[in-house]
Amino acid sequence: MRALVIDDSRAMRRIVGTILTDFGYEVRQAGHGREALDVLESGSAEGWVPDLCCIDWNMPVMDGLQFVFAVRANPAYRQVTLMMVTTESETGQIVKALAAGAHEYLIKPFTPDALRDKLALLGLLPEGAPA
């Protein structure tokens, strides 16, 4: 399975990327929504479309919510599962993200087990992922 981790923090990209790699994902990264759209576009050209995008909310250039709107507006990415991974934990923010087209929501800080549970719920936990 393939994942795109979008966060302006390199530390957070590394943390999320390491967990997903341990689960068996092939991971690419982007530092904000605009860069992530570029990764999706260039990836599509070579046949690389992610199964999952993990998306921070507060980022420069293009934030996570704008990215969700942009992806949902493009039929080519209809199959991509979008999961917000953010400190924005108020109910109103969660509702806003889900209404925009995000499928799941994970609040920072989180544990690898919490991410595993979300992936299992989404049917995106690769077979053979370590317990």
Add this chain to the structure above:
Amino acid sequence: MTTAESTQPITALLDAETVLGIADQVWPSLVGDGEVFVPVPAPPPAETVSAWVDITGPWTGSVVLTCAPATAEALTASVLMTRPPVVVDDEDVEDALGELANVLGGNIKSVLPGESRLGLPKIGSAPSQGRLDDVCRVAGQWRGQFLTITVQGAADAPHAERNEVPL
């Protein structure tokens, strides 16, 4: 939201226990398994560095993480899960310390009343504080080194006078 609610100092909205509870969740998740922020004050170092995020809303101010530069480097190495020999550069420190402030700030924002916005992390000398009663500080240590988490009102934040509580 009433005017009085929108101008309350942070001490009326948040206590040190809540900040500590948030730090207790953030440290093991972000800094590493078994890592804890210990709420026992340590002697302040000669030089400090701060990372913070601004919160704008009914309450406006900043969540500031302050420690010695060497502690910031050690925190960064821990967050980045680097192994010895540890080499972290200024950009790494800015990124990791900023993300710690971001996660602390986001969770603190979520317990404040009303809808607020969280800014992007900044690093440097801590921003100026507002009124003395608009500060909630948790002085503590990590691995025995000085580290504080301060939730402080903006220097220009509006405040209700104490006798403006609505009837």
